[in-house]
Amino acid sequence: MSRILQIVGRRAAFTQAGLQNVPVWRPLGGRNGRGAASSAAATEQTTVQDGAARPFDEIPGPRGLPFIGTALDYSPFGRFPIHTKMANSTIERYQTYGKIYREKIGLRDMVFVCDPKDIETVFRSDGRLPERPIPESIATYRRLKNKPLGVALLNGEEWFRLRRSVNKDMMRPKAVGAYATMQDEVSRELVGLIQGVVRKGKTAGQVPDFTKLLYKWGLESLSLVVLGKRLGCLTLDQLPEDSDAQRMIGAVNDFFYSFAKLQMSFPLFRYIRTPGWTTFERAMDTVSSITEKMIGERLEKLRQMEEPPDEADFLTSLLSREDMNLDEAIQMSVDLLQGAIDTTAHTLVFNLYCLAKNPDAQQKLYEEILEVVPPEQPIDDRVLNKMHYLRAVVKETFRMYPTLLSTARTLTRDVVLSGYHVPAKTNVMLAQNVISTLPEYYPEPESYIPERWLRTESSNVQSFSLLPFGYGPRMCIGRRFAEQELYLGLVRIIQNFHVGWDGEDMKQVWRIFNAPDRDTFVFSERKS
Template sequence: MADKAIQKLIPSRAAAKKLFQNQKRNCFTDVSSNSVSAVRLIANAVADRTDNAPSAASVSVPKTIDDLPGPSGYPVVGTAPEYFRKANRGQMHEVQRRFHEKYGKMFKEKLGPVTNVSIADPNIVEELVRKEGVYPFRPPYDSWILYKKIRNQKAGIMSSVGPEWHKLRQSLAKYTLRPKTVAEYTDVMNDVADIFVNRLRFLREKDGDVENLHSELQKWALECVAGVILEEKLGCLENEIEPRVADFIKAVGNMFLTGHQLMVFADVHKKFNTKPWRTHVEAWDTIYSFATELFEKKIDEIQNGHVEKDAVAGFLRHMIAHTKLDMDEVYVNTTELLLSGVDTSSHALCFAMYNLAKNPNAQARLQHEVDTICKGNTCTSANLQNMPFLKAVVKESLRMYPVIPINARVMQEDTVLNGYVIPKNTCVLLNGYTMGYNEKYFPDPESFKPERWLRSSGDEKHPFAMLPFGFGSRMCVGRRIAEQELFLTLTKMTQSFWMEATGDIETTLRTVITPKERSSVHQNLTSSNTSSQRFQFLGPRGRAMITCVLERLF
């Protein structure tokens, strides 16, 4: 019976040929066999259902990717012009959000040579990640791969895929994701938080303002991650910093910016040596030059016994002593860990500070929790276990401003998602930003409400509606480091200042979500101090982001 039902439901030879052609047009790379396997997948699904169904007429056959709605786009370039229009530059997360509003929770679009499928529904996200194999394929930027080829470099944790990625992941995760190991860096991170707060005070007394908050936050982030990886103080928050440090920070920003610009047609940019490509290569060269200099210096200290016996071992020492990575792999992976901790953590802290400044009730509640648990002392790892509202603040801020607003997967085999057969090698975008602003999953999504994440709220959330650090084996390898940095520094800021704000932050996307240069935001940091001195944290191009009036005293 099943065989007869299948014969009726499988397309005719002419229809199958048309299906093959359609699938070929929609696949990511070589798809000569994809359409055949897609039809087999449909046939198998029909067979399974027909065996248990009263009649073939009641069987629902999976649809193909061609049946998905989505924007039509233009020949060759697809929807790429939509993202590069002046009003939409740096707004891919918002463009995707608008597409979902128009086409639903799942749509397809041709973006340059690639046909992507975008999803913004936690049930479909869960369906996808539950079906992933041992090596989930999160595609790195083509520009990263091209750079490594021209420099003959190995891929690192950010840029590798398949078994190579899995080997690196296993080597790093045993240290970066182990809570006990990360807790050992509490003192390092608290020291940097103290320096950061004192830096703000110094700039107020010296200049009356902070010319570039964005820069100060990046320096804070680099100082933190260097302490964890290298056990080094780079002096990022000193009055005068080494030009090489400033060049490295700038290069990280340029690399992420141009990487996003080169997301489509990277090979064409390389062939014609365009300005974005040249800037991209120069940025990577600067990053590796500076990182290699730091690593060689540290390795020399280790080999000559110049490391303090009681010092907490940094991740570089862990990798050398306890993994099977060769030195080229150690260099590449420590470099990628070092650079990935700069823009991500700095922007996450900026948005958390902004959200607290805009929401005084939440800030007062956090202040009360910090005062109650820490009692005016430096926060410890044990204290953090008893500070649920602090963690809720960070989680809610990441919902509204996820560092990586759009994640991605490339299908390793033909896969049925939400009733559609998605061919092997298709790139699927996971729109966390869009889900984070969906009223269905987060009531009143435009409002900052940390309490929604507390157990006492009784508000059950879909576990896949918000995944700012990814999921499973593809979860961000630096997640626990980043979270602890944010927790400890927010605690120190809460102990030191009261924050107020007027104006709104606008965002732009340059791989990571970033405060837009032209945002107009003012924040006050006050306390019961009788002083009325003001100082400003100015963003790029002199845009005010924080105005500090008074310190908070204990």
């Protein structure tokens, strides 16, 4: 009997409802390979010479109040309300204090850097076990519920063990590319839904609640990858409010809004059950219960098999790993499905908006699609690899409308940043949203120019100036899946529609990841 079936078979029989009645996942077996293996490559060490740098305490920055620091600036009545003007804070702080500043928000003392050379120094100093600040709210929730922290919330050897294991499935281009044709099916179905609305002619080419439709697209696309099944999300009809898909989409939105508030405020939830914590906990409960139910149904099917399936989905592949137990495989799948709903959908909205506002760039992308992708041809990873302008479009959109404002690291050694000694264990925020606005790194920074990312003699983008998924061993683990899904959705929409825009310019709303405040696109079918 295969390892997969052995693992699944060691659990009690699942009901059709899956895991709803199982309060806690119990670890199965040992954890083989913990702490094993050496670093894949030595990283460049950055040392601090005595007297060569200014002291840490001299780093400039805003003065805060005792206990709360500058947290009031991010309150609804402050200078930078977190949902509407969060991005303004790093830009204004840069204009006031320069390329490095220090700020204490609540209990979190952070150094912000706005220089690609400093960002490179931070990443090069990571070493074998890069660290990042752990969101206390999520970690507290998972400990209370007796769930694994998951690879994103771990540091040290435990992080290394899990990350090394899942890298085999998530960071190798060929492994991710194997799912491209399945994800393409979902994107083609999305196009069919848009066509249905446009052809009715009742909305002047607009798709009501377009972003919400993309949430369904994101969940449907990744559930096909993770669970090997369709959920039936892609429908223009309103999903029943009590359906698993609709409840999960709503819960993920509630999660990010409440998570943002908890992250930027004093952690009162340590001591009392605050309204923000109640909303956060309810959202996390809903997401966990629904995804665990879906996973349980998949495991029940595996349990009934005498042999493993010929084509393994992502969950089945995780279960085959000797260095990952069942709980950890399930938590990884939960995290992927939760992340599938809105971050990729919002990034697709930002790309469509940039193309709608820059028709010349949209036409160039359309011409590349015509050349590489015949209308009825399925798209696989080899086709996507031929589309250089597509990648340039996505990079330029990340520059102008970043999904994530900054990347966080906890220094594992002392470094010098902008001439200041910054000690190990300092939390550093890499504010690339500031760098993206500076003409010294991007000529004409207010203009949308995908060509700056093409490999030509005239292109000269500085290294480490744009890293939307991070860099190095701790790069975003879902990067390749997210990029592939984004490319497929963008290609299929531009292949079939000219995308325009109606009304006021779009603005971004911050909730850890950025979201659009409107989606007034106008879709016009292209003539074949």
